[in-house]
Amino acid sequence: MFKILRRQEMAQGTVVLNEIEAPLIANKAKPGQFVILKANETGERIPLTMADSDPKKGTITVIYMVVGKSTALFRDLKEGEGYQDVIGPLGRPTHIEKVGNVLCVGGGTGVAVLHPITRALKEAGNHVTCVIGARNKDLLILEDEMRAASTILHVCTDDGSYGHHGFVTQVVEDVLKKETIQQAVAIGPVPMMKAVCNITKAFNVPTLVSLNPIMIDGTGMCGGCRVTVGEKTKFACVDGPEFDGHQVNFDELMLRLKAYCEEEKHCYEDYCQLTD
């Protein structure tokens, strides 16, 4: 068992943080890599990009939004309880180097994945401008952490309840108009990453995105996570999860993420009825 040492609810309980005891993984984990978690014997294998790792404490941290039965099972694990299986670190780490001015854009729980990457980019000597967003103030996560990790932080909410009123894309465009940016990183819901990439492409700013398609093994064996990047099929688990966002076929990814939407809906509804 992989014990949960710390559990914290965020965004009014819709997002949960778990700090998990996994010394072997913590020893190797780098920003941008993911793990696969399985709650119990009958559970699904769920890939989540790590939000943090601490080799000294031997822990890794994941932050996820509760969207279906599997993440609801995760939510219901208490401190001191644990995951039956945690596998990793998987995928390629983010390539961190000093390029000058970097723009980091995060939406929803993507901010959790963006945080260690932002921190590493700043530690590497970059000037890091960050734009993070959420639907409203209550759903915004890791604001303080992101402020500490970046040089400048912009916050947006879709409804205007906090920070800039509107989508991250508007702020991204403003930043790109005013500053010369060498590299961008965008992590969040697929439509957000697509929209950000459309803008950065117009400004010719190379943009990394982190993809989270459906996968089973996470080691290149099943091919379920295939994505089209630059007209070529790639496996997100071993070739990614980060790719050149200007080459990713986001529309195909959005469709493929819906492969099991019916099954997922039924499964979640049954689980909610059982636990109510």
Next chain:
Amino acid sequence: MAEKTEQAGRVPMPEQAPEIRKRNFDEVPTGYTVKMAQEEAARCIQCKKPGCVTGCPVGVDIPGFIHLITEGDLTGAIRHIWTRNALPAVCGRVCPQEAQCEGNCVMAKKGKPIAIGNLERFCADYEREHGTGALPPKAASTGKRVAVVGSGPSGLTVAGDLILKGHDVTVMEAFHKPGGVLVYGIPEFRLPKAIVAQEVNFLERLGVNVQCDTVVGRTVSLDELFEQGYDAIYLGVGAGLPRFMNIPGENLIGILSANEYLTRANLMKAYKFPEVDTPIPHGKNVVVLGAGNVAMDSARTAMRLGADTVRIVYRRSREEMPARKAEIHHAEEEGIEFFLLTNPVEYLGDASGRLTGMRCLKMELGEPDDSGRRRPIPIKGSEFEMETDLVIVAVGSGANPLLTQSTSDLALNKRGYIVTEPETGKTSKRGVWAGGDIVTGAATVILAMGAGRASANSMHSYLTLGW
């Protein structure tokens, strides 16, 4: 019609009727009774120079264990098999006996080879259900530590051999359950998972330490294993990279590699969804591309999941189909259709990105190709469409680079497989052996076990005498 699997004279193994079994996941052949086994064993003429043993990649003394069955010593029979083969319950079920032991049986000339696979299975099952549980003798501890990477058939063979020789053995598995292809690949109805678990448990009782959730190459590297004090490492990680057709439309929803489809069904038990959480697509008109054992397993799984039609689409003819004869026969009995000399050229989908059909070409056979088989050539103007909502691609696999690329001093061939000394399984890296599909490319369970045996012998001499 397909030829009969069981020739006249052999005691047939009872099996579930096709109409019933095609909709359940219970094992198809139900096993011999003691009486049946003894009747079949009595047919063995106990050759002085047994061809069957030569045909067995791990050299089981077949006449020896069959003789013990005729004497009624079933406890002795299984222990006699164990001296050469740690996984008899598996081999009895999945080995291509017709090309190995049974193919070399003197009685095969008259078309009635002894049912060696059935008898091996019987011994293992009898031990599991009625046996004493007594373990085979183990040599005194050598104090040497061995890491076995991958818990498939070759890894388990190495583990079984080396633990008996007195070494300390840890098996590392990337998945959350041990067994490799025996667990994620071969379906329940052909190899019940409880049997694999029992074979693994047998090794654990012997003292093998099984560590799941460990992706060697990611969680820990080979050099780190040596630093941790391991004296020798065996790599049996399997092939594990699915091949696709590389034709337009391949990323539509409803096109899965056989690896993914079978892993969902077998390892994740998705056929029990929603009792378990992992879903699996239920196709109405299912197409399986390829005609090997993996293709047959996929097709028969789709039938059990309630498909209206299941079609095997294969570009060569019946003669070239690589699957075990028994699997083809079972598939046909269950209503799987065969579209031979047919090759897909494009997948068709709807606006929501879901598969709706497949455009195919008819083929004819030309001159033999590199594989020695006649090359399939497209027939001009033969294009036609086939309706399908689920395609399972079972056209083979390549070498998974996850481990090999993270180990710089491991020599690979140009296809990415590990280069080894054929007799010993030694790789270019000191203290590291390899065997099974990551060396040969996708092959059979028993060949992987044979490679494991050869490496285990070489590792033992290294651990006791030196490189």
